[in-house]
Amino acid sequence: MPKPLEWLFKLFEVLVVLGMSVMGLMVFWNVVLRYGFNSGIPFSVEVSRLIFVWIVFLGSIIALAQGMHMSVDSLVARLPRPLRILCFLVSHGLMLWCCWLIWQGSWVQTLLNWKNKAPISGISVGTMYAAGLVASGCMALVLLVNLWRSLRGDLPPTWSGKDRFADETTDIQENRS
Template sequence: MSLLVFANVVLRYGFDSGIAFSVEVSRVLFVWIIFLGAVVALARGAHLSVDTLVTLLPRRARFACFLVSYGLMLWCCWLLAKGSWSLTVIEWNNRAALSGLPVGLTYAAGFVAAITMALCLIVGLWHSLRGTLPGTWAGRNATEPHETVLPALSSEKMQ
C-alpha cells in the first residue's frame, strides 16, 4: 500500500501522470489493515484500559466485571458482524469506478474482524472459566515491573 501511494505521488507530481486505481485500492487496504490490527491488539491484550476501579475490587467482583465486560464486547462484535455483513451483501455487486473492486470488500473487513475478535473473546472466556484471568482482571497492576531475577545479578548479590 505504501509503495502504491508513493509511486502514485511521484508519478503525479514528477511526471504529470499517475496510477488511476491507487486511491481506491489503498483505501480498501487501509481499512483491512486497521481492522486486522484491532484484532491483533485484542488478541495480545494491547487495547487501552482503565483499571482503577477493577484493581480495588475483590476477586469475585473482578470476575463478575470480567464476565460483564466480555459479554458486552461479544455483543458489540455481534452488532459489528451483523452490520458489516448487511453492508457487504448490499454493496458487493457495486464496483469501484477505477479499480473495479467490489465496494462490499471494504465492509467485509469489519465482518472478518468481528468474527475473529469474537473468537478471541470466546477463548478468553474459556480460559477464565478454567481459572486463568487476563492480567488486569487477575489483580496484577500493569505499572508494577514483573519480578524477574537475572542469574548474573543474583550471583553478584550473593558474594
C-alpha cells in the same frame, strides 16, 4: 491464544505488514508521479483505501488477541476479586454483543454492495465491508477463548489482580536507590 489459533494471528500479522508495505509504496509512487511528472496511478486511491480498511480491522484483531488494546484499569484494580471477575464477564459480554452488531451491519452492507464495483479498480465494494465480518468473527472467537480460560481460572493480569508492571517498577525503584 491457544496453539491452534496462533498460525491464524501470525498470518494476520504478515498480511498487515504486506498491506502496509503495498499501501505505502502505492501512495508514495502516486505522490511522486503526481508532483514530479503530472500523472499518477489511477487505481491507487481506491486500492489503498481498501487495504487501509483491512489493515485496521486485522490490526485490531491482533491487538485484541495479544491484549494490547488501551485500557484504563484504575477502578478495576482497586476492586475485590469477585467484583473484578464480574466486571470481566460483563465487559466481555458487552464486547461480544458489539461483535454481533458489527457482524450484522457488515453482513447487510456486504450483501448490498457485493455487486457494486469501484469505478476505477473494478473491485467489489462489498470487500470493504467484508473486513467487518472477518474482524467481528475473529474478535468474537478471541473473546470466547478468553471467557473459556477465565472459567478455568486463568484471568488476564488486569482482571486477576496481578500487576503487569511490577517487575518494571521494582527495577526503577532499585535504580533510584
